[in-house]
Amino acid sequence: MGPDEYGRLISRIRLDLLELFGKEYIAQHVGEAYRAQQLKQTYQIYLAESLRLIGENTAKISGGRYLQVRWEDILHPKPEETRTPKEIIEKMKDTLSRL
Numbered sequence: 282m283g284p285d286e287y288g289r290l291i292s293r294i295r296l297d298l299l300e301l302f303g304k305e306y307i308a309q310h311v312g313e314a315y316r317a318q319q320l321k322q323t324y325q326i327y328l329a330e331s332l333r334l335i336g337e338n339t340a341k342i343s344g345g346r347y348l349q350v351r352w353e354d355i356l357h358p359k360p361e362e363t364r365t366p367k368e369i370i371e372k373m374k375d376t377l378s379r380l
Contacts, residue, residue, distance in 0.1 A: 326353050 329352030340347035364372070 322356070326356070 333348055333351065337347040339345075
């Protein structure tokens, strides 16, 4: 969850309740909102992956094409590698030398 999302969660806090309940109210509110968002995202990933696998299995039986990208990869793409192979090898050597 990024700063924009935290700002959105906190902006929904009722100020009259903030004065009444204090910091604990903020912590509880943000925690509940975060859990609700995680549950929703988990369900979306589960549903999308289930449908993708059904489509893949059906396509394999009939010899058709199917979607190969996962929903989670669309939501959270992996950063593109910008290091050269030599830089990667040096990093691995450095890491192994510290063990």
